[in-house]
Amino acid sequence: MNKKMMKQNNSTIFSGRTGLAVEADELSYRYPDGTLALQNIHLRVKTGEKVAVTGPNGSGKSTLITLLNGVRRGNGRLKIFDIPVNKHDLTLVKQKVGLIFQNPDDQLFCPTIFEDVAFGPLNLGLSREKVEQRVKEALHSVGLNGYEQRSSFHLSYGERKLASIATVIAMQPQLIAADEPTSNLDLAHRRKIIQWFKTCRQTVVMTTHDLDMALETCDRVIVLHRGKIVADGATRQILTDQNLLERYQLELPLSLQASRAKS
């Protein structure tokens, strides 16, 4: 197997033998009521890659994301940074994967933003000074400096989304799994989040309907349809293939539609 050279320094320490952040084979997940959400997923994500997972509603995107962190357990083989995701190594996996949920209110549950962002580092057992430092850095990365003593319910939706991202990056995970990071956002906050994903050094797997964001931030796009991967390739390749997109109820990113309309 051809191992790519690692671009980011911090990932060489943690990338493991294979250099793969995510290694999934025959992964499947069935909901308790019997519905098959994911079938036979075969996935390789290299350390440092940024992957967008898209597809119609109900195709299994969110389920796939929650499998990456060990929150849900499916059948088949799944390894995160060469650590198998099973009962035994779950804590290790959780430390390496940061899961950003779609609804920020599910992740902000402390009286102040400071306590929310400090929740993760405190659970890691860090000292008081380290915790405070992590909180400061995380809030700075998402542009929420000075928001420490604010309560989450006083913030607008966009600010809450940014705060929920801060709660996860304060744990400094190597892999970020994000579920619809730009949904329901105004353009200013959306721009901030796109900017953050563009400049972050971690491996990213995100689900999104916002194909323009995928175009800007991700190297690779995967299309899910009814629980199966139906397309997997470079962003430029997938998102310009109009036939492919339309077959799976997607459209060209707006920016490409505009340029095509002109020509």
Added chain:
Amino acid sequence: MKHDFLDHHRSGNSPVHLADPRLKIVVMLLFIFAVVITPYREMSDFLCYAGILFIIALVSRVSLFHYLSKLLKLYPMIFLITFLLPFFPALNGAEYQIGFVKIYQSGLQKFALINIKSVLAILMSIVLTVTTDFSMLLKGVEKLRVPRLPIMVLSFMYRFIFLLIDETERMQMAYQSRYVKLPVLRRLQIFSQQIGVLFIRTYERGERVYQAMDSRGWSGEVRTLNDLHWRRTDTLHFALFALSMMVPVIFI
């Protein structure tokens, strides 16, 4: 999480606010224990307890009105439980006739005693909860060697209450936006349906919040930024409290 109404006075600078939560928990338990086992010999015993409570309340620099308003919310329950006592027939003791109703002195005494004891106990626990931040309180409980499971349950319950409040407000908004004047019975029917849906939604939300906490490494231990430190002032305050609780015993 809209909870200003619960946390309003928690941050404060009085000696009571700053005392170690363990001290406050132990003081509360001892106080309640003493109040409950003190038999009725003289009113002065209970006046003494009330005095100690009053002093602690004053030192906490929280308005007494605030304490009383909290008491007022809880007192009706005590009253409901005890109001029938004066009407229980007793063979000894005096009887009073008011209209067609008989009131017995022994029942009246029991009524008064239980009410006084309950009010004292409730007030002491109110002082504890008003002056202590909930997670510090849990930390104190944890350090007092209470097993992890009840503490986990308590901390979940605390968060769950706010989720419940959030969802209730949301349902109220939905209802108000489609409000139509309805007969009372229909309104009650809708209300019961709302409660059912409320619990389902809050339960599912609680599941998601748990998943978020779990994926940020929560393992059930109470973690706070400030660790608990027992200070010399805490020992001093405990000694003062213990001595003053001896007063009813010594000077019967």
